[in-house]
Every structure is written in structure tokens, then in C-alpha cells.
Amino acid sequence: MIWSFLAVLFSGWLYVDASYRGPQWQRWVFKPVTLLLLLAWAWQAPVLKTTDYLILLGLLATLLGDALTLLPERRMLYAIGAFFLSHLLYTLFFASQMTLSFFWPLPLALLIIGGLLIATIWSRLEELRWPVCTFIGITLLMVWLSAELYVFRPTDYSFTLMVGASLLLLANIVWLVSHYRHRFNADRAIIAACYFAGHFMIVRSLWL
Numbered sequence: 001m002i003w004s005f006l007a008v009l010f011s012g013w014l015y016v017d018a019s020y021r022g023p024q025w026q027r028w029v030f031k032p033v034t035l036l037l038l039l040a041w042a043w044q045a046p047v048l049k050t051t052d053y054l055i056l057l058g059l060l061a062t063l064l065g066d067a068l069t070l071l072p073e074r075r076m077l078y079a080i081g082a083f084f085l086s087h088l089l090y091t092l093f094f095a096s097q098m099t100l101s102f103f104w105p106l107p108l109a110l111l112i113i114g115g116l117l118i119a120t121i122w123s124r125l126e127e128l129r130w131p132v133c134t135f136i137g138i139t140l141l142m143v144w145l146s147a148e149l150y151v152f153r154p155t156d157y158s159f160t161l162m163v164g165a166s167l168l169l170l171a172n173i174v175w176l177v178s179h180y181r182h183r184f185n186a187d188r189a190i191i192a193a194c195y196f197a198g199h200f201m202i203v204r205s206l207w208l
Contacts, residue, residue, distance in 0.1 A: 149161060
């Protein structure tokens with residue numbers, strides 16, 4: 001387990017470093033490699049329940065989405081669809097861990113965040129407006145369920161899931177704003193760090 005863990009960290013660090021200052025080939029190599037290592041690490045978990053396979057399927061969907069982003073812009077719709085599927089699978093996993101509960105400040109805060117994000121990028125989305133809005137919606141739902149789980153069952157396990165989902169939301173906010181509104185220094189490195197840390201935390205829950 002320790003070697004798989006270190007391999008994931010090292011590969012992820014190489015990708016984040018390449019996103020900031022490295023060559024393009026290094027980004028193309030270490031992004032899929034890191035996700036494959038995460039899959040291998042998840043597969044080595046001591047006990048995999050039926051619902052845990054939703055995490056593995058979510059990682060596979062993410063890997064597909066990343067591959068599609070390397071293709072021309074017209075494939076962006078399919079990439080967003082793959083990322084939507086990944087977050088949907090994660091959402092189903094979080095939902096399977098929950099009991100009926102509702103803490104209203106969470107969805108209110110997330111609705112405000114989602115509204116501000118959509119307002120920021122709306123005019124630049126063109127034909128991708130509704131696919132992107134749908135993707136934002138499932139991401140917000142994913143974060144809400146993970147946060148609800150932590151509020152009503154505050155354990156290391158639920159905290160790990162909440163942090164992982166929140167980091168994925170942050171990665172997607174930075175990605176969408178950077179891609180459709182305004183580029184800024186180190187945006188790729190911030191996206192990569194939050195992206196891999198988010199998936200890493202969700203996979204880590206399988207070991208708790």
C-alpha cells in the first residue's frame with residue numbers, strides 16, 4: 001500500500017509541476033499515469049463493498065474525460081459528459097452512505113456559488129451553456145451530499161469525502177473561469193493540484 005501511495009503522490013506532483021512550468025509532453029504523460037495509479041491504489045483497498053466500485057467507475061470516467069480534452073475543441077461536449085458521469089457516480093456513492101437529513105445553509109451556500117460561477121462564464125459558453133450548467137449542477141449536488149454526510153456524521157471518513165468533493169468543485173471553478181473568462185498565472189497548477197488532491201481524498205476513504 002505504501003508504495004502505491006508514494007507513486008500516486010510522486011506522479012501527481014510531477015504533473016502539477018509540469019502544469020506550472022514543465023513541457024507539454026510531461027502533462028500529457030503524468031495526468032493519465034496519476035489517474036491509473038489512483039485506480040490501482042483504490043483496487044488494493046482491503047475491503048471493497050459493492051458501492052465502493054462507484055469510486056473506481058468514477059475514476060475511469062474521469063480518465064476518459066481527460067483523454068477527450070486532448071482532442072479538438074469540438075470534443076469538449078463529450079469531455080464534459082464524461083466528467084458529468086464521474087461526478088454522478090461519486091454523488092451516488094455519497095448518497096449510499098447517507099441517512100435522511102437536511103442542513104439548509106449548505107445548499108443555500110452552494111446555490112450562491114453556482115449562481116455566481118454561471119453568471120461569470122454564461123456569455124462565453126455559447127452552445128455549451130446547458131451542458132456546462134448541468135455539469136456544475138451535479139458537482140454542487142456532489143459537494144452538498146458529502147457535506148451533509150459530514151455534518152450529521154463527523155468522522156475522519158466523512159471529512160475525507162467532503163474535502164475531496166470540495167477540492168473537485170474548486171478545481172472546476174478555476175478551470176471554467178480560466179477557460180471561458182480569463183487566464184491567470186499558475187491557473188493550470190492550481191487546477192491540477194485541486195483536481196488530483198480531490199480524487200486522492202475520495203480514494204483515500206476506501207482505506208479508512
